[in-house]
Every structure is written in structure tokens, then in C-alpha cells.
Amino acid sequence: MPGYSSDVMLVNEIWDRICSYLTHQSLANLRLACRHFNDIALPHQYRSLRLEAFGDSVQRFVDIAKSPRLHKLVRKITIDTHVDFDFEYTGNQTYPFPQSFMEALPHLRYFTNITSLHIRFEEHCGEDEVHGSSLEEVAELRYRVLDTIMHCAAGMWTLEKQRIIDKVLLEYMYAEDEMEEFDYSNQDLGFINDGPLPLRELTVTNLADNDDANLTLSEAWNAVISLPSLVDLRLLVATEENQSSPENGIYLENKYYFFQSLHETWLSPNLSQNLRVLSLYFRDYWGWFPKMDFRLIGEDSPFPHLKVLALGNYVFSHRWQIEWFAKIGKENSSGGLEELYLDDCPILYKARQKGPLHDGYPDFVSILEDRDDADPSMYTFPLRWHDVFSQWKNSMKGLRVLKMGSGSWFTTPMCTYNTMLCDPEYAKLSNDVLHHRTSHNIHRDFACPAPIPRGTYWKPECREIFALGKYLNGEGISDTRDRRMQYVEYDIGVGPSAWCEKRNISTAVYDGYEPEEGTLMKDNQVWDEMLAANEAKCATH
Template sequence: MDSKSPVAFGSLPLEIVDEIFSALPTAPLLNLRLVNRQLGAIATAWAFRHVRLGARQGCYDHQHFVWIAQSEKLRPLVREITCDTWLGHTAKYCDQFAFNHPAEFLNALPLIRCFHNLTSLHLRFSEHTKHEHIDAMDTETDNFRYRVLDTVFHCLAGTWSAENQLEMDEKVLPYSFEAEYVMAPAEVSELGPIPIKELTVSNLADYHDERFTESEVFKKVISSSSLRDLKMSITLQEVEKDHDGEFQPADALWFREKYVMFESLPRTWLSPSVAGNLRVLSLYSRDYWGWNPKMDFRAIRPGSGPDSGFPNLKVLALGKYIFSHEWQIEWIESLGQMNASGGLEELYLDRCPILVQARHDAPADYGTTIVGRDSDGNSVEVSNEGYYQMDAILEDDLFEPYMTYEDYPLRWHHIFPRWRESMKALKVFKMGHSSWRSAPEQTMDLPIATSK
């Protein structure tokens, strides 16, 4: 280091001070802004690097968010935003009271378009959800979630307008929300799209909402070449109880929308253009998934070449994913063939069991499915053996005629030696039980580690 280099805190170079400040919470950073001009600049950059917009009742996040968005000096410093729709412990989600849409949150949300240096965006919904056609008055509804997602993605795409937002709100939130959008500075409207690198969606509803996933704004943002890090967790629809507090019959647990949602992931959130860009993928669910509801990773950029699956992926984290078939082991081995290491570098398995035996309440599926075309244009056909017939399992009167049991031979002591030999680029392998709950941005810290 040159003796004439600027220093702070006595003999510490400013680069070291910057590293120290990066580990400090917001409160001391705000105090350090008052020390001197040099330290003030560093402290300010870190103090406003991450801002939060919350909907919790009695919380004033929205005022802080609006103030920063309208500040010409502060908004360029923001690199990370968390939008949390949780209304707080006192909110009425699961009783006779109606869901109260957070007006201040919804009116401030369009100001995301002010932060054009944004690199990371975290959307965190409530764990509680119901679909509109099931008397969804007391939880976050599909219409509310659709409104939030559509607004955020229009901001990221640079296509938000007050006229379109008002039309949306009058359509999906009638009589339950008064639109008073906070206006952004005039220069913001001319800045265009925001190319974020990281997107987190916590508690995405187990519902395939075509209004959003088939929209042009969704496809534009999710397919952006800048998006390299995608973390998602999926929550479950609330199950109604009768007047005695008992759960309704079993058919209330088998909503077709959930199965359609998992089945559609390879062409929506994990479409070929998305999968080709990702370096980090975290995919969690509040309940077990993979076998039932079925999620076939072979449908994501199908084929066997180096550009199939997730060719550039470096980090994979799965939560409550069920292993049942040999192809799943082969699929993980094939990830990241086109990244700098030639394979997956980090693998996290959080509460991911192996299926040993399953009871089929519907006929087994011995057919095949064409999951798409490979890079050469050839159809890719995969076997469905070991799975159930989805249409049959969702029908009534299916339990007695088709009650069968099936054993699955896959075991961990078969998998680990194989991965030791085949996954030469793997540097971190952790499996166990984390406390992630519903925030997938926290899914990279499992307490139990098994290295190769």
C-alpha cells in the first residue's frame, strides 16, 4: 500500500474501513455518517444499500421507502429491496374477518422503478393463501398476489404507468383498496428497465395463475440475461374446516391447481431462457414435492447435451424435494456442464427424503410423455413409470379400486459413492434440517454437512 493512500481510523486504509462497515447494522452506520466526510460517504453507501417496504400494521416502512425513492442522492445507493406483505401477528388471516389490503404498501410499491442500481429484489408473501373460488376473504388472495407481482414486474421492465395500474386495481381489487399512488420524480420515467441479478419469491401460491405467467411483462423480466440467481419457496392453500373445527373431506386436499402449478414450472418460472442463464437456484416448498405433486426436471431444457437442464448452474438448493427415481440422480450430475468448473459447485438438500414405499390411490402411470425438444430439434420422450396418473388421483371415488403399494429401490448409500466419482467440481455438499421456514434467501446455511 502506498504511504500516501488515504486512511481512516488511524492507519486503516479506506478499503478496510469499507469491509468493516459492510458488516455493521444500520443504526451504527447512521451514526457514523456524522463523524466526517470520508466516513460519512462510506457509511451512507452501506446504510442505504438495502431498503425494506413492509405491510405490517403499525409499521412505517412505507414512509422510509418513499423518502429514499424520492431522494436524488440516496436512491442511487440502493442495491437490494425487500417487499414483505405480512400484516403482522395481530392481522386477521384465518377467521371470519375479511382480509384488509395494505393501502400504504400497495400505493408505495410502484416506486420500485426509482431504484435503477437495484441488483437484488426479495418478494415475501404471507404463508396464508386461498384461491378466489374457495371463499378467499380472510387470507392473501390470488388477486392480491397477482396485483403485487404484476406491479413489481412492470417496474422492473420499465413499463409501469399510473393509468394501467388504476385499471388493474379496479379489476382485481374492487371496493377493497383506494388508489393513491405515490408519484416518482419526473426523471425516473425515462430510465427504462432495471436489470436485476437476483430475484427471491417467498411463499408463492401453489396456483398456476396464467394471468401473470402468460403475460409479456413476466416473460420479459424472468428471461432477462441479467437474472442469474433465482430463489423460490411455494406455500400451500389453507384447508377449510367445518363448524366443529374438523377438516373437510379428503377432496379438499387435492386441488388441481397445485398439480398444474408444479407441472407448469418448466415453462414458466424455469423456462428454457431462464434455466440457461441461472447460476444459483433455490427451490423450496412448504410441503413435500417432486413425486406428489410431480415435478419433472427433465422437462427443463430437455435433452442430454451439455446445454440441457441448467448448463451454467453453480449452486442448487432444494427443500422438501422427494427423490424416487434414478433419473433424478443423473440429472443432478449433469448440471453446470458449461460453467467454468464443468459441473455443479454447491449442493444443498434440506429435508429431502428418499421415497421407499408409496401407496397409490390412483392407477400407476406406465406411459411416456414428450417433454419438449432438444437443441437439435428432436422430441425428448421420458418414462412415467413409478408415478401416478394425475387426472385419476384428482377424481372422486378412486380410493378403493386402485389401492396399491409400490416399493422404490433408490438409497443414499447408492447415491453418495456415485456422486463422489461423477461430480468432480463439487466443493460444498450439505444436507440436513435448516430453520429456513419460508424465506429462501436464507437457504444456504444447513447445520448438517456431508462433504465429498
């Protein structure tokens, strides 16, 4: 038998493929084999990095940032503001302010090769002690985190600018004679970026629905969202809540101004012209009330290069939406959208709302001003799903993938969770950390495999699927019939939510809802035709 030759070498592309499937521990073991394997495995072991306000990640983040060899290897960074898990947010407890986390943030500028940046806030936003409960991550704290990150990403960070950013938060936290500055004594003030970070993907989880002028007027923020390299934007927008009277949440004004100005802020022309992937999720229904007029982004050729679009909780109500979405991506290689994901995106068919409506939309200003005076009126909307898809099957010429249903909005995606339980890489993580890291990712994981029905997890074939790692990178949209082509009703006089989801139950099976007899059959027929048209397009390419 011929002996093994140490001269047999695999090309780098094959090693990259092999290492992409190895766990962190396996990569560490591979590095110990020899110097050659160490050089191969090292970039993969440090490819992804976390800075979290809980646990012990802060020191590791700083140590890697200060290592000239290691910080160049990092390509993906997650920044998470969540503090220790024994603390209850909005529970009127003393907030354990993440001092070391805040002081470590400027080290982000050392990671000059990162292409993916994921920022995660806590899900509660608004003003502190307005609705009878504490609010820890106020606008000033969120601004301080975001603008610090943006200055690092734009290559514009200086200690002087950081002190100006800090002042917004410190003036909120302290009286003038008690103010304490953050400690940046361990920063290398001589380190200067050659330019902005080469970001391709930016994700913000639980972005507050607050049109914060401190941020949107920031030179660094505008520089980052104008980067030609930034082609993938994924936002999950949180909304202020009235926890003592949830039905009064419609009178909280931030969300209306947020969507009214979105085409000038997070979806401004400098960004929208470059995007290839856009995921836009909101924790409540949006599109009709609060109104989001996508036509302000462009009417003839909106998002000209966009290939993938995912929307969460977006409401369809008008025929212009059918035509507008079909115009997206005209200048990409397919001549239109290639993938469309609609996560809990219903059609509004009836609304009891304070009027008058303007072009079929409520006037939020008059509703906020006359909350106790005006009598609601009933309005109907004729748009149906068979209207939408009968037009899209012909007008969306580039569409290959259409997924519609419901993601894991408020629960842990259990397929991903169970998959991680089977993976020794995650055995050292606590249950709290595992639940936390897998949740609130619907705006990122929309294209992942659809989940297995929860009642079947115990079956051997399901356990085998989990062990094989199918859901390791996330859980996508559940596309059972009851979860797609939904209809919704709005009633300003009911609570805790004015949005009333409509579903029919037949012999314990959800068949879908029809606002009038015959709609269900028409919707199902056109849906099948739409999928057949997409399959035909895929077969010809």
C-alpha cells in the same frame, strides 16, 4: 510520539470492508464525524431498504424513492405484504387492507441500481372462504403486487398499465358501481426508467402454487425473468390447504398444474440458461406427487451454468434423477454443480396410492376425478441413498459442498433470533417483528452455519457464539444423522398428511431409518466416501 496526520487515507476497498461490519446506528454516527466520512458511510447506510405493510416503512420508502441522491444508493429491497401483527390471518376477521402499501409499490421504479429484490407474501394461499375460513391474500391481490413489481423492474411502468393491473384486484374487491381506484397523485409521471433494473437476485417467499395466467402472460414478468443479469433465483412455494379436512389437501389441484408447467414459467429456458444459483422449496413434499419432471428443462445439459442448487422437500424415487442431477452445470467453470443442499429431501421407498402408475408416477387427473371410487394399491421403490451417492461421488466432478438435513421450516430459527437479541442494532424491534423477519427464510439461508442443538442455548459458550454474530445472516441446515438420508412412505388413506416420515430411535439417539436390514450401514459408508471425495476435490483446488 508523532501526531496523527489527517492526510492518511484508507483505500475505498478497506472502508467498504469496515463499513460492512458496522451497524446502522454506527454508520449514522460515522457520518457525523466529517464530510469525508459521511460520503463513505452514506452508501452503506442506505444499501438495504424495506417496504412492509406493517409498521411505518411506507413513508420512509417513498421519501427515499423521491430523493435523487438516496434512491441511487439502494442495492437491496425487501417487499413484505404482511399486515399488523394483531391481525390473525385465516381467522375470519376483517382484513385491514394495506392501502398505503399498495399505493407505494410503484415507487420501486425509482431505485434504478438495485441488484437484489426479495418479495414476501403471507403463507396462506388459495381461494377465500372455500374451506370454512377466510383467505386474505387471494390470487388477485398477489397478482397485483407481483405484476406491479415486475413492471417497475422491467422499466415498463406507466399509470395506464398500472390501472389495468389494478382492475384485476378491484373487480374482485368491489361491485362495479362501488369501485374505488388507488391514488397515485404523488407519483412523478414524468420519471421514466432508462431500462430494466440490474437485478442479479430475485427471491419470492410464499409464492402461491397457482399457475396464474395473468402473471405468466405479462410482458413485464417475462422481461424480468429473461434478464441476462438475473443469475440467482430463490423460491419458497406455498400451497393451498384444506384447514377443516387436511387429509383432503391432495385433491386441491393447483399444485399439480403449477409443477406441470414450471419448466415453462418460473424455470423457463430464458432464465434457466443464465442461472448460477437456484433454490426451490415447496411447503409439502413434491417431485413424485405432485410430479416435477426436471427432464423437461433439458436432458443433456440442464441449467448449463448453475453452480449452486438447493432443494426443499424434494422427493427422490427414480434412477433417472441420479443421472439427471449429475448433468447440471456442465458449462460452468467447474464442469458441474459446485454446491448441493438437500433440505428434507427423502427417498420414497413405499407408497399406497390409487393407480395405475405411469412410469412410476401417479396420474393426478384420474385421482382427482375418481377420488371416491378407486381402491389404492401398494407400490415399492428400490432406490436407496447408497445407490445415489455411489454414483454421484464419481459423476459430480465439480461438487465441493454437499449439505443434507433439515432447516427451520415451521419455527423461528432460534440461533439467528438469539444472535439478534445480542445485537444492539435490533434492540428497537418488537418481538413480533423479530420473529417475523427471521422466519420463512430457509430457501435463502441454506448455506449458513448449521444450528446449535436447542437444548444447549443456555451454555456460556453458546451465548458467546450468539454475541459474536455467527448466525446474524441466517441459520442453515441441521445435518445430524437423523435428518439426512431420510426415507418416506406415502399412504393416500391416512391424514392429516399422506406422507409418513420414517425414523428409528435407539437409546434416545436417532440413528436413521432403513427400509430393510443392511441399508443403514451401506448408506453411512457411501456417505462417508462421498464427503471424502468432496474434500479431496477441495484440497486440489
